Amino acid sequence: MGRLASDILLGIACHLRDVAWFDCPGGRSRWMESKDMARLVLVNLVRWSREQEDGAKVVRVENLNNPYSNQNNFDKRFKLTLNKLYAWSLVDYDRVVMLDADNLFLRNADELFQCGQFCAAFINPCIFHTGLFVLQPSMEVFKDMLHELKIGRDNPDGADQGFIGGYFPDLLDQPLFRAPPNGSKLNGTYRLPLGYQMDASYYYLRLHWSVPCGPNSVITFPGAPWLKPWYWWSWPVLPLGISWHAQRQQTLGYGAEMPVVLIQSLIYLGIIAMTRLARPNISKLCYRRSDKSITLIHTVLKMIAAWSIVAAYVVPFVLIPHTIHPLLGWSLYFLGTFALCFIAINALLLPMLPVLALWLGFLGVLFVMAFPWYPDGVIRALSVFAYAFCAAPFAWLSVVKVMSSIQAAVEREAYFPKIG
Known part of the structure; x- marks a missing residue:
């Protein structure tokens, strides 16, 4: 299983815990206590999913063939998203709330189960978003959707968004969902208030929520997959990522990653100590006598310095667990870059402040x-x-300053005596 799939599965696991429990003034509150949480899992992914994991009912399904995968505008990461259609086959349930892994619940949203046969929110003014929608399972609808797939129904993006949007083309004209106070279920199709699919990008403009027509209920994080909220580097670039990690800290925790973090921290601290102690010896390896021209030595050492500093910023980033808490991730990153820059500083006798200028800048x-x-x-x-x-x-x-210090060190008589 690839790294991206593994990270998404972690997002799903945290998401399941997130929708199961909420903080409320009276303490921890159970959501959907009388309702099942079902996870649709492809047959070829079952070996990475445990039965009843995180309290979810695992439903094994075969992968639906995506007939739009050869479209010019098709994004390959959406190849499997049409498997969402299986939600209509869950006829053991009266209502299903279909969720993407990158939804973050802010409150109990039980009232969604009172919505009609199909309900979704409009992030785009004219196109509803399929990151969260409510449906009434129906084998008749499911079979009709499969038939539409087979005949190649028009789909502008080749993914679930375009297909489901085309299947329910009149949702924009439907009334806004208001949950009946008596708890009864509605019939028909409804638009969900924007508060059920608050695009995180709305927050970044004002740095606070100002969402009309309903309570602030669910945050969604559409956009680049490498900036999903579970990645440590997404914060503080995208400030809301810390909210997702706050939920994870209360649910899954970070026990799986902490041993790796501790081991890497000890290694970096050891590198700093050993490099400092071995400074005289390792510097001699770089500035030893040679019969080669000074120009060649200048060039080689400058390349070594440049690449060692680049590696100091790249290697820790690659090694840090991708889904660790941002505060831990950034702390470990800066410790790692400092340790590896310290090798270059002591081996090449470089001035510390100029070498660490980029470190301080970051x-x-x-x-x-x-x-x-x-x-x-x-x-x-x-x-x-x-x-x-x-x-x-x-x-x-x-x-x-770094380049000039290398040149001065090479020409210094203590390291490279003049030939008379």
Whole structure:
């Protein structure tokens, strides 16, 4: 199983715990206590899914063939999303709330089970979003959908969004869902208030929610898969990622990743200590006498310095568990980059401050992005841009200083005596 699939499965596991429990003024509250949580799992993925894992009923399904996979605009990561149609085959249930893994519940939303035969929210003014929708299972509807797939019904994006949107083309004209106070179930199709699918990008403009027509209930995180909220690097680039990790901390926790974090931390601390102690010996390996030209040595050492510094910023990023808490992830990243930069500093006798200028710059931009009191997202973006603009000259000067220090060290008589 690929890394992306593994990360999504973790998102699903946390998501299941998230929808099961909520904080309320009176303590922890159970959601859907009398309702099943079902997970549709492809047959070829069953070996990675445990029965009744996280309290979910596992439903094994065969992969539906996607007839749109050869469309010019088709995104391959949506190849399997048509398997959502299996939700209509769950006829043991009167209502099903279909959820994507990147939904974050803010409150108990039991009233969704009172909605009609099909209900969804409009993030786009004209196209409803299939990250969350309510349906009444029906084998008749399910078989008709399979027939539409077989004959190649028009689908603008080749994914579930385009197909289901085309299957319910009149939803925009339907009334807004209001849950009956007596708990009865409605019939027909309804538009869900935007509060049930609050696009995280709306938040980033104002840095607070201002969603009309219903309570703030569910946050969704559409967009680039590498910026999903479960990745540690998504925060503070996207501030709402920390909310997802707050839910995970209360549900799944981080016990699986902590041993790796501790081991890497000890390794990096060991590298710092050993590099400092071995400084005289390792520097001699780089600045030893040679019959080759000074120009060639300059070039080689500059390349070594450049690549070692690049590696210092890339290697820790690759090694850190992708779904660790952002505060742990960034702390481990900066410890790792410092340790590996320390090798270059001591081996090549480089000045510490210029080498660590980029390290300090990254740390600074994180503080600028994480600052919690911006009035809106525009001011936040301008602050980040202003910081980058002011920091750029210092970054350039640090590069020049590092290169000149290498040249001076090579020419220094203590390391490379002049030939007379």
